[in-house]
Amino acid sequence: MTRIVTLTLNPALDSSTDAEHVAPDLKLRCSAPRADAGGGGVNVSRAIAFLGGQSLAALALGGGPGERVRQLLRVEGIPVHDLGVAVETRQNLSVIARDTGAQYRFIMPGQTWTDVDVDRSCEALCKLARAGDLIVPSGSLPPGVGPGDLVALTNRLAVLGVRIVLDTSGAALQAFATGRAKTLHVLRMDLEEAQSLAGRDLDTVADVAQFGRELVDAGAAKSVIVAKGAEGSILVTSRGQGWHVRPPKVNVVSKTGAGDSFVAGFTLALAQGSSDLEATVRGVGAAASAVTTPDTDLCDGASAERYAALSTVTEL
Template sequence: MIPQGSGAQAPILTVTLNPALDLSTSAAEVVPDLKLRCAAPVIDPGGGGINVSRAVARMGGRSTALVALGGGTGQRLCALLQEAGLPVLRLDAPGETRQSLSVTDRGTGGQYRFVLPGPDWMPPDVGLALDAIAGAAPAGGIVVLSGSNPPGVPAEFAAMLAPRLNRRGARMFVDTSGAALAAVAAGQDAPVEVLRMDDAEAEGLAGRPLPSRADTADFAFALVAAGAARSVLIARGSDGNIVAGPDGRWHVEAHRVPIVSKVGAGDSFVAGYTLGVARGLSLPDALGLAAAAASATCMTPATELCHPDDIARLYDQRIVTPI
């Protein structure tokens, strides 16, 4: 069964500044120039923090989703979140919420993903977002900042937010990429609680290959020592995940499951780890829950995310070892 922990769950706030209305469909073959007749689309609310909240709910956990929404697309996305029973705090975005499209080629199984840009943000919009997140941050809880920054939001956004959350006694988990990831990894006066990245991003920051688990763990620990975060998580794809921090260096195996779609797997990993920490699980057990959620999501089509029965079964098969 999915572990519940021994006490009350700490509150979780997820933050999505650049959400998307996710449309997923399939075609017999994806080729250029021709009109492609597609299957009826599946429509889901998307974006890093939203997916984390959706996966937390699949595991019987509770979270509140703070989401920047704008225009008719934003209204539709908000309605989908409410239909899913997710508590939502709405932040007005400065423009229309974006859409994304994934199309699966039924002949090859290949998946093509098209992601549109979000609306342009101005400095006053950034200030309002910082105020809203800091005001909603639960004392003693966890704030998950996940996903890309919209155009105009500075790469240093997480660094700007971290000291304000620390003053409220809230822990910040960050899962981002590109310049925003580099800004956090550079270290700061107020390190985030958890920083997550994948192996390609880690190698880009390190400036060298990280072929072994020990190489990845060494780099993760170097980021901790530099003050970027108290713990660093690095995904190694099919070779599982590494964490380094105050509780040591650990590796969790990725489960061998049939891969239907990897969309949302990383967000599900963050959801499992966050919920494990919020429920007071040990670090190895939180890692085990994270790996189970990610692998369960890989077993589902498009943007469907993980099923509770699959998570429970895979969690019982977890393999977590110290490095």
């Protein structure tokens, strides 16, 4: 099977807890916290493991929180490659108010990287990568790392003969969407991000597919995938093909982790030799599985396979 390497430049130690009521100015008595390794690529690696696959998690770890992330991944059987950037790993906090069910998520930015940190991580990843790998950069960029740095990294990786599946947002997504890199195998985004890029509403599946074709024509990637929530995902390829993959209806518990689970299912299927369409079906199944679990649990292998089999595929 093709090796999968996930890349997380801004990992996190995610703590989650609950309190009876959340209000300002009060001491909030919380239950014992749960700790999870977090960050986009880390979550993709964890979800791949839940689906029965394996990946190598390349990430920047530092300080006590970084060591805790390393330990948590080790317990889950996920091998780690440290990029050697000595910045302390950030910590995030999620609190659920038991009386209302509302969730409050406090997301930290991470420490600022220097130019030396950026160069060191780039060199480390390029030494790690080998021809044929599937590289999955995912998640936010830490302060000090700009979209141009990520574009430069993917350009160097592409020369090595890897395939890149990118799931990012904000300015980084904007940089790749304009075709600055022309090195991606797949660019994936959700509907909100797609509408922001397009500068217009994408109300229908046809609207989304048209925008996907615009991105492919601009050189953003060989294939573009846009997630449309409960309606599934739309795949458009450089061959002019397009499909809408729709999952079955499921009981939604938490939408957290659906995107990371999609990327996990999609990339694992690619690594096993599936086409982009077959991989999209597997990704949609994994995303459907993820929304039926609590927010920190991501997807489940058995249900992901079942939901993939129940998904419908419509050619566009």
